[in-house]
Amino acid sequence: MYQRQIGDTKVSAIGLGGMPMSIEGRPEQSRSIATIHAALDAGITLIDTADAYHIGADEVGHNESLVASALASYGGATAEVLVATKGGHLRPGDGGWTLNGSPDYLQQACDASLRRLGVDAIGLYQFHRPDPKVPYEDSIGAIRDLLYAGKIRMAGISNADPQQIRTAQQILGNGLVSVQNQFSPAFRSSESELQLCDELGIAFLPWSPLGGIKNAAGLAGTHQPFAQVARELDATPQQVTLAWMLAKSAVVIPIPGSSRPETIRASAAAVDLQLTSEQISRLDHS
Numbered sequence: 001m002y003q004r005q006i007g008d009t010k011v012s013a014i015g016l017g018g019m020p021m022s023i024e025g026r027p028e029q030s031r032s033i034a035t036i037h038a039a040l041d042a043g044i045t046l047i048d049t050a051d052a053y054h055i056g057a058d059e060v061g062h063n064e065s066l067v068a069s070a071l072a073s074y075g076g077a078t079a080e081v082l083v084a085t086k087g088g089h090l091r092p093g094d095g096g097w098t099l100n101g102s103p104d105y106l107q108q109a110c111d112a113s114l115r116r117l118g119v120d121a122i123g124l125y126q127f128h129r130p131d132p133k134v135p136y137e138d139s140i141g142a143i144r145d146l147l148y149a150g151k152i153r154m155a156g157i158s159n160a161d162p163q164q165i166r167t168a169q170q171i172l173g174n175g176l177v178s179v180q181n182q183f184s185p186a187f188r189s190s191e192s193e194l195q196l197c198d199e200l201g202i203a204f205l206p207w208s209p210l211g212g213i214k215n216a217a218g219l220a221g222t223h224q225p226f227a228q229v230a231r232e233l234d235a236t237p238q239q240v241t242l243a244w245m246l247a248k249s250a251v252v253i254p255i256p257g258s259s260r261p262e263t264i265r266a267s268a269a270a271v272d273l274q275l276t277s278e279q280i281s282r283l284d285h286s
């Protein structure tokens with residue numbers, strides 16, 4: 001698969017999002033392992049996870065442990081795989097999501113992620129979501145401390161607006177390599193962050209690129225121009241969506257979530273789809 005750049009590291013142009021394998025509706029572990037192995041077989045070298053991808057309060061880091069286990073049991077080479085995790089979001093076990101962006105908490109969360117991933121330094125550590133109770137500068141300062149301590153190799157932010165991207169870049173300098181925001185045919189309001197990342201040369205990782213776990217299968221019905229271009233190219237609307245994102249900028253690296261080998265194989269194949277400028281413009285204006 002052709003590659004794109006996150007900081008100093010080349011990764012596949014499409015990554016694997018791990019969330020569907022660990023939150024509500026997740027499959028048996030064996031199917032998740034098969035999904036991660038199918039991604040690796042397809043040439044995917046970016047896996048997005050988070051300590052908060054779990055259900056019960058007693059299984060924090062379910063997805064990180066799953067990814068570590070799948071990498072350990074894979075028959076092929078895994079040295080080139082960048083595992084990107086996150087801290088700062090929590091799941092108390094009641095189905096909800098809470099925040100903690102305090103520096104002390106982020107230090108502890110990173111230590112726990114290091115243990116679960118079984119590495120000396122995390123390849124890419126992302127501050128999951130701004131915590132309104134903690135000044136953004138303080139949370140990002142904690143991420144900078146993790147970089148200085150060598151616990152993380154590269155830093156990213158998520159759910160950030162343009163001002164927060166600029167603030168993070170001032171604090172982290174070249175250590176800030178990625179921004180992960182929601183972006184899909186249904187949710188386009190991160191276009192300004194995408195453009196800023198393009199300008200700054202920072203990777204932009206669209207999350208829920210297919211509209212999210214519950215909506216991905218219905219994309220053809222909700223976004224008919226994507227279905228129409230899919231018919232023209234003998235592809236699926238989901239593949240057209242990923243190809244459309246890749247065409248937006250060389251900094252874009254979508255991370256579609258998957259819990260089945262078939263879907264991640266189909267997503268990986270989207271890198272080979274060529275959209276015409278007329279098709280891109282039609283989708284942009286849909």
Ligand SMILES: NC(=O)c1ccc[n+]([C@@H]2O[C@H](COP(=O)([O-])OP(=O)(O)OC[C@H]3O[C@@H](n4cnc5c(N)ncnc54)[C@H](OP(=O)(O)O)[C@@H]3O)[C@@H](O)[C@H]2O)c1
Nearest residue numbers: 017018019207208209210211212216238256257259260263
């Ligand atoms: N930073 C954040 O705040 C944040 C928030 C949400 C998500 N994320 C990250 O972004 C990733 C992606 O988002 P998401 O998982 O919420 O939603 P998504 O990628 O929009 O949709 C995921 C669903 O799409 C289906 N799918 C994947 N590829 C497909 C294909 N080629 N054709 C048809 N269906 C396909 C999968 O079905 P199957 O399950 O049947 O395989 C999966 O359940 C997450 O996994 C997570 O890593 C980050």
